[in-house]
Amino acid sequence: MRILHTSDWHIGRSFHGHQTLDALRGVLATLTEQVREHEVDVVVIAGDVFDSATPAAACYTLLTDVLRDLSATGAQIVVTSGNHDNAARLGFLAPLLRDGIHVITDPATVGTPVSLNDEHGPVHFYGIPYLEPIVVRSIWPGAALRTQEQAITHTMGLVEADRAERGGRSVVVSHCFAAGVEPSHGVEREIRQGSLDVVPLSAFDGPDYIALGHIHGRSRLAEHIRYSGAPLHYSFSEADKPRGSWLVDLDADGLANVEWLELPVPRPLVTLRGTLEELLTDAAHDAHVAAWVCAVLTDATPQPEPMRRLQQRFPYCATIQPDPQNRAADDGLSYRSRVQQTTSDPELIDTFLTLVREGEGATDDERELIADVVAGRTLAEVSA
Incomplete structure (x- = not known):
């Protein structure tokens, strides 16, 4: 039988x-x-x-x-x-x-x-x-x-x-x-x-x-x-x-x-690991465009609209798992202590960003924007 x-x-x-x-x-x-x-x-x-x-x-x-x-x-x-x-x-x-x-x-x-x-x-x-x-x-x-x-x-x-x-x-x-x-x-x-x-x-x-x-x-x-x-x-x-x-x-x-x-596998499954930018640009991932994708993001801080951006390259990106790497070392200071050590409003904002981004403060471009806002300059003045 x-x-x-x-x-x-x-x-x-x-x-x-x-x-x-x-x-x-x-x-x-x-x-x-x-x-x-x-x-x-x-x-x-x-x-x-x-x-x-x-x-x-x-x-x-x-x-x-x-x-x-x-x-x-x-x-x-x-x-x-x-x-x-x-x-x-x-x-x-x-x-x-x-x-x-x-x-x-x-x-x-x-x-x-x-x-x-x-x-x-x-x-x-x-x-x-x-x-x-x-x-x-x-x-x-x-x-x-x-x-x-x-x-x-x-x-x-x-x-x-x-x-x-x-x-x-x-x-x-x-x-x-x-x-x-x-x-x-x-x-x-x-x-x-x-x-x-x-x-x-x-x-x-x-x-x-x-x-x-x-x-x-x-x-x-x-x-x-x-x-x-x-x-x-x-x-x-x-x-x-x-x-x-x-x-x-x-x-x-x-x-x-x-x-x-x-039995056949209708759509293969793959787990890709790297920063959001790496996953979006690395040519090595071209072979996985038609696969179900689990994206393990190693960015030190959360990235804007990661699923939307990933699905533009990988239409079948199904899930994202954050696994941040290379975060700034914890100096042991509380947020209150950090605030007390600031000497200017731009520095205060940078301290806040460092907290909510789990160790990564403002970028250079963001610092310029923060300085303009604190100084009261309008967008038109900055553009000029």
């Missing part, structure tokens, strides 16, 4: 205020073609289908179109909900979907698999939707469920009990933070990285393959335990992480092969 493992579509997420629906539609169209080209039997989507619990209508349209196109390839589809999804909304129409599309959002069903057959017999797909401990306690009142680890361990116990009865090969689909993932892989903020919410890999012992979601960069935690990551870049911290999915082959004995399938 051939399985395509994807996750974290986050339909409806914006990128620094820019909509991503069209870009995601194009990427998922490529994914659908890969499913057809590689004759995939089952597409697994491991949670965070939507980015919001209340998606806009256009998000539902995109999901409907993609699921229809994937189904048209002949592949079965197994979908679970993530922490961004509203499980009830995502699963509401599950019973009415066409044959071959299985949406698993009810934690109470985790011990009952979707069983699909190939020439070697059944493969059991156990979907584990995102488990909020405070919510699932009512489902299993006798279990201690205060953490993600406890919730996943409990549900995997149910899976293992069912596997022992059914036999055969199995795949688990789960949305959680598993031990061994580096923070740089794009960890979502909603599930903490502290020890209470990290799930040990030992919890996933048994099944032939564990398809995980929640981390936005691909990650191989063990040969049979992997994150596919998101199909789009949703933050600049993910810029160096490839986008794609895992192509998983099961033979009669279990896991046989895992291959990475690359």
Whole structure:
């Protein structure tokens, strides 16, 4: 059986205020073609289908179109909900979907698999939707469920009990933070990285393959335990992480092969560092004019209208991060002490500018203008 493992579509997420629906539609169209080209039997989507619990209508349209196109390839589809999804909304129409599309959002069903057959017999797909401990306690009142680890361990116990009865090969689909993932892989903020919410890999012992979601960069935690990551870049911290999915082959004995399938990046992401003037004039940045740009400005003081000016050169400049360098050393004097030491109005103004500009006083041109204003000269007199 051939399985395509994807996750974290986050339909409806914006990128620094820019909509991503069209870009995601194009990427998922490529994914659908890969499913057809590689004759995939089952597409697994491991949670965070939507980015919001209340998606806009256009998000539902995109999901409907993609699921229809994937189904048209002949592949079965197994979908679970993530922490961004509203499980009830995502699963509401599950019973009415066409044959071959299985949406698993009810934690109470985790011990009952979707069983699909190939020439070697059944493969059991156990979907584990995102488990909020405070919510699932009512489902299993006798279990201690205060953490993600406890919730996943409990549900995997149910899976293992069912596997022992059914036999055969199995795949688990789960949305959680598993031990061994580096923070740089794009960890979502909603599930903490502290020890209470990290799930040990030992919890996933048994099944032939564990398809995980929640981390936005691909990650191989063990040969049979992997994150596919998101199909789009949703933050600049993910810029160096490839986008794609895992192509998983099961033979009669279990896991046989895992291959990475690359997805296209609609618009590359780049972080540029320097003063505003350097970013606006350095020819080395010409190659990034069409990229999403994060501008790290090293000017010692804030510059006027930096985003407007940057977008004149980089139309897709999305965000600015100030990182001032070469500031004047702090002499330890309070502003009051500085004022008391001034001997003229121009010097007083320069002292104020030094304060608000965090160490940089008036420029030479500004000093000339200040002197003219203090002297009472009009603009016409200065121009003459």
